[in-house]
Amino acid sequence: MIDELRDENLTDxxxxxxVPPTQEQTKNFADGDVSPKEIEDGKIFAVLSYFxxxxxxxLMEDQKGNRFTMFHANLGxxxxxxxxxxxxxxxxxxxxxxxxxxxxIPQIALIVLAIIGIVKSLNGEMWKMPLVYDIVVKLNL
Numbered sequence: 509m510i511d512e513l514r515d516e517n518l519t520d521x522x523x524x525x526x527v528p529p530t531q532e533q534t535k536n537f538a539d540g541d542v543s544p545k546e547i548e549d550g551k552i553f554a555v556l557s558y559f560x561x562x563x564x565x566x567l568m569e570d571q572k573g574n575r576f577t578m579f580h581a582n583l584g585x586x587x588x589x590x591x592x593x594x595x596x597x598x599x600x601x602x603x604x605x606x607x608x609x610x611x612x613i614p615q616i617a618l619i620v621l622a623i624i625g626i627v628k629s630l631n632g633e634m635w636k637m638p639l640v641y642d643i644v645v646k647l648n649l
Contacts, residue, residue, distance in 0.1 A: 542575050542576045542634065544632075546574055546575060546576050547576045547632040548632075549570075549574060549576075549577075550565075550571060550574040550576040550577030550580075551576075551629060551630065551632065553565045553568070553571050553574070553577045553580075553581070554576060554577050554579075554580035554581070554629035555580075555626050555629050555630060557577075557580045557581040557583065557584030557585075557625075557629075558580070558583075558584050558587065558622045558623075558625045558626045558629070559584075560584075560588055561584075562581045562582075562584030562585040562587075562588055563581075563585070564581075565577045565578060565581040566581065576629075576632075576634065579634050580625065580629050580634075582644045582649040583625055583637055583640055583641065583644060584622075584625070585649070586640050586643045586644050586647070586649075587618055587621060587622055587625070587637075587640055590614075590618055590640070590643075591615060591618050591619075594611050594614055594615050594618070595615075597611055598611040598612075598615075621637055621638075621640060624637075625637060
Protein backbone atom coordinates (compact mmCIF):
# COMPACT_ATOMS: atom_id res chain seq x y z
CA MET A 509 0.00 0.00 0.00
CA ILE A 510 2.81 2.40 0.87
CA ASP A 511 4.53 1.64 -2.45
CA GLU A 512 1.32 2.45 -4.33
CA LEU A 513 1.01 5.79 -2.53
CA ARG A 514 4.67 6.57 -3.22
CA ASP A 515 4.23 5.76 -6.94
CA GLU A 516 1.14 7.97 -7.15
CA ASN A 517 2.98 10.92 -5.59
CA LEU A 518 5.80 10.83 -8.14
CA THR A 519 5.33 12.76 -11.33
CA ASP A 520 7.05 12.02 -14.63
CA UNK A 521 9.63 14.74 -13.96
CA UNK A 522 10.63 13.29 -10.60
CA UNK A 523 13.08 10.44 -10.57
CA UNK A 524 14.61 8.60 -7.73
CA UNK A 525 18.37 8.63 -8.01
CA UNK A 526 20.74 6.66 -5.88
CA VAL A 527 23.16 8.85 -4.02
CA PRO A 528 26.74 7.62 -4.36
CA PRO A 529 28.45 6.82 -1.06
CA THR A 530 30.68 9.45 0.43
CA GLN A 531 34.41 8.91 0.72
CA GLU A 532 34.06 8.25 4.45
CA GLN A 533 31.46 5.55 3.82
CA THR A 534 33.64 3.80 1.26
CA LYS A 535 36.71 3.96 3.51
CA ASN A 536 34.85 2.45 6.45
CA PHE A 537 35.62 -1.14 5.53
CA ALA A 538 34.63 -2.57 8.91
CA ASP A 539 30.98 -1.72 8.22
CA GLY A 540 30.97 -3.12 4.70
CA ASP A 541 30.52 -6.64 3.47
CA VAL A 542 33.62 -8.50 2.41
CA SER A 543 33.30 -11.67 0.39
CA PRO A 544 34.60 -14.96 1.80
CA LYS A 545 36.94 -15.24 -1.21
CA GLU A 546 38.38 -11.81 -0.42
CA ILE A 547 38.97 -12.87 3.18
CA GLU A 548 40.66 -16.13 2.20
CA ASP A 549 42.84 -14.41 -0.40
CA GLY A 550 43.94 -11.76 2.07
CA LYS A 551 44.37 -13.66 5.33
CA ILE A 552 48.11 -14.20 5.10
CA PHE A 553 48.76 -10.57 4.20
CA ALA A 554 46.40 -9.40 6.95
CA VAL A 555 48.41 -11.42 9.47
CA LEU A 556 51.72 -10.10 8.11
CA SER A 557 50.42 -6.57 8.65
CA TYR A 558 50.76 -7.01 12.39
CA PHE A 559 54.37 -8.22 12.16
CA UNK A 560 55.63 -4.78 11.09
CA UNK A 561 55.21 -5.86 7.46
CA UNK A 562 52.15 -3.65 6.93
CA UNK A 563 53.69 -2.19 3.76
CA UNK A 564 53.67 -5.47 1.79
CA UNK A 565 50.00 -5.24 0.69
CA UNK A 566 50.69 -1.72 -0.58
CA LEU A 567 53.42 -3.13 -2.85
CA MET A 568 51.31 -5.95 -4.28
CA GLU A 569 48.86 -4.94 -6.99
CA ASP A 570 46.47 -7.85 -6.37
CA GLN A 571 46.17 -7.00 -2.65
CA LYS A 572 45.58 -3.25 -3.05
CA GLY A 573 41.97 -3.95 -4.02
CA ASN A 574 41.40 -6.48 -1.24
CA ARG A 575 39.38 -4.65 1.41
CA PHE A 576 40.10 -7.23 4.10
CA THR A 577 43.86 -7.03 3.59
CA MET A 578 43.94 -3.24 3.39
CA PHE A 579 41.80 -2.90 6.52
CA HIS A 580 44.34 -4.90 8.51
CA ALA A 581 47.31 -3.26 6.75
CA ASN A 582 46.03 0.16 7.82
CA LEU A 583 45.61 -1.01 11.41
CA GLY A 584 49.10 -2.53 11.32
CA UNK A 585 50.56 0.69 9.95
CA UNK A 586 49.02 2.78 12.74
CA UNK A 587 50.13 0.25 15.37
CA UNK A 588 53.66 0.43 13.99
CA UNK A 589 53.57 4.24 14.05
CA UNK A 590 52.35 4.34 17.63
CA UNK A 591 55.03 1.87 18.74
CA UNK A 592 57.69 3.88 16.93
CA UNK A 593 56.56 7.08 18.65
CA UNK A 594 56.64 5.38 22.04
CA UNK A 595 60.09 3.96 21.30
CA UNK A 596 61.43 7.41 20.36
CA UNK A 597 59.97 8.93 23.53
CA UNK A 598 61.50 6.13 25.57
CA UNK A 599 64.93 6.57 23.99
CA UNK A 600 64.84 10.37 24.24
CA UNK A 601 64.00 10.19 27.91
CA UNK A 602 66.14 7.16 28.74
CA UNK A 603 68.32 9.26 31.06
CA UNK A 604 65.40 9.25 33.48
CA UNK A 605 64.54 6.04 35.23
CA UNK A 606 60.77 6.26 35.44
CA UNK A 607 59.72 7.50 31.97
CA UNK A 608 60.96 4.44 30.01
CA UNK A 609 59.14 2.20 32.47
CA UNK A 610 55.94 4.22 32.08
CA UNK A 611 56.25 4.06 28.28
CA UNK A 612 56.51 0.27 28.49
CA ILE A 613 52.91 -0.02 29.66
CA PRO A 614 51.34 1.39 26.45
CA GLN A 615 53.89 -0.56 24.38
CA ILE A 616 52.72 -3.79 25.97
CA ALA A 617 49.10 -2.75 25.34
CA LEU A 618 49.93 -2.19 21.64
CA ILE A 619 51.58 -5.62 21.44
CA VAL A 620 48.45 -7.17 22.96
CA LEU A 621 46.32 -5.33 20.38
CA ALA A 622 48.57 -6.66 17.61
CA ILE A 623 48.14 -10.23 18.90
CA ILE A 624 44.37 -9.77 19.03
CA GLY A 625 44.51 -8.34 15.50
CA ILE A 626 46.36 -11.45 14.30
CA VAL A 627 43.76 -13.74 15.86
CA LYS A 628 40.89 -11.68 14.44
CA SER A 629 42.41 -11.66 10.95
CA LEU A 630 42.94 -15.44 11.07
CA ASN A 631 39.25 -15.76 12.00
CA GLY A 632 38.30 -13.55 9.05
CA GLU A 633 37.00 -10.73 11.23
CA MET A 634 37.37 -7.00 10.69
CA TRP A 635 37.61 -5.80 14.27
CA LYS A 636 37.49 -2.08 15.03
CA MET A 637 40.53 -1.93 17.27
CA PRO A 638 40.08 0.60 20.11
CA LEU A 639 41.98 3.87 19.55
CA VAL A 640 43.82 2.48 16.51
CA TYR A 641 40.72 2.24 14.31
CA ASP A 642 39.75 5.80 15.26
CA ILE A 643 43.18 7.01 14.11
CA VAL A 644 42.82 5.12 10.82
CA VAL A 645 39.46 6.82 10.21
CA LYS A 646 40.77 10.27 11.15
CA LEU A 647 43.79 9.87 8.86
CA ASN A 648 41.41 8.68 6.12
CA LEU A 649 43.55 5.65 5.30
